[in-house]
Amino acid sequence: MFLSDLDILAAVKNEEITLEPFDKKRLQPASYDILLGNKFVVNDEHETHYIDPARQRFAKTREIEVADGAEFVLHPGVSVLAISKEFFGSNHYLVQVGGKSSLARVGLMIHNTAGLINPGHFLHITFELCNLNNVPIVLRPGMEIAQLTFSKLSSPPSTAYDNVARGKDNWESNFKGRDLLDTNS
Numbered sequence: 001m002f003l004s005d006l007d008i009l010a011a012v013k014n015e016e017i018t019l020e021p022f023d024k025k026r027l028q029p030a031s032y033d034i035l036l037g038n039k040f041v042v043n044d045e046h047e048t049h050y051i052d053p054a055r056q057r058f059a060k061t062r063e064i065e066v067a068d069g070a071e072f073v074l075h076p077g078v079s080v081l082a083i084s085k086e087f088f089g090s091n092h093y094l095v096q097v098g099g100k101s102s103l104a105r106v107g108l109m110i111h112n113t114a115g116l117i118n119p120g121h122f123l124h125i126t127f128e129l130c131n132l133n134n135v136p137i138v139l140r141p142g143m144e145i146a147q148l149t150f151s152k153l154s155s156p157p158s159t160a161y162d163n164v165a166r167g168k169d170n171w172e173s174n175f176k177g178r179d180l181l182d183t184n185s
Contacts, residue, residue, distance in 0.1 A: 002030050003093065003150040016092045017150060018122055021085075028147065033100070036145040037083035037124060040064045040072055072139045074108070079130040085142070089122030091160065093150040097125055100147060107133025110146050119153065120161035 003011065005027045011017040019032060026033040040063070047060040066072045074080065089095065095117035099110045109130040117125070127145065131137050139145075 001152050003152070005029050008032055008150060011090070011093070011150070017090045018088055019148075020087045026144065031098070031147040031149045033144045033147050034088070034097075034125075035085040036127070036139060036141050036143050037085045038065050038068065038141040039083045040066065041081040043080075066141050068142045069140055072141070074129060074131045074137045074139055076107075076131050076134050076136065079128065082127045082129050082139075082145075084125045084127065084146070087122065087124050088148065089117060089120070090150065091119050093152060094119060096149045096151065098147050098149065100144060103145070106137060107131055108137055108139075118161040119157055 008017065008027060008031075009024070012019055012022055041061050042064060043059040044062055045059075051057060051059055064072070072082075097111060097115050097117065099108070103110070109132055110127050112128045112130070114126070114128060117123070125146075129139070
């Protein structure tokens with residue numbers, strides 16, 4: 001069962017859902033719109049000759065920080081990682097991240113596989129942005145980029161996510177100060 005806007009608002013007020021910062025204007029009938037953050041991780045194509053996951057050889061990457069309202073141009077066929085402005089999660093609900101139809105219609109995919117946030121996981125989500133169009137798409141930090149829906153669980157999980165996974169926020173620990181997926185660093 002998905003939460004309605006009234007249920008989401010009540011759960012935020014009761015601290016059953018963390019949404020920081022929270023803006024009631026972005027509350028939809030059964031979802032909450034979240035914003036694109038300022039950090040992007042891009043492949044360094046001049047330093048990466050190929051990717052071979054079976055041999056743990058991944059792309060050299062670099063982090064780019066873009067000011068609020070400034071442009072980040074996502075070219076056709078290019079994938080980058082980006083972060084949400086919001087820090088969110090819940091111990092009580094399964095959170096699902098979905099794209100916005102207006103952006104999907106211009107060819108922007110916001111995630112490939114990582115659309116579920118388990119109860120107990122609190123984070124700035126990492127988007128897997130990809131331009132499926134044949135022309136560049138201009139992205140701006142602070143724009144509405146995705147929507148969250150919240151589902152009630154039939155029973156509490158046997159183990160909280162923070163006890164079986166990486167824990168709280170994974171952007172800094174995974175990306176800050178090193179190549180994103182370079183296992184040689």
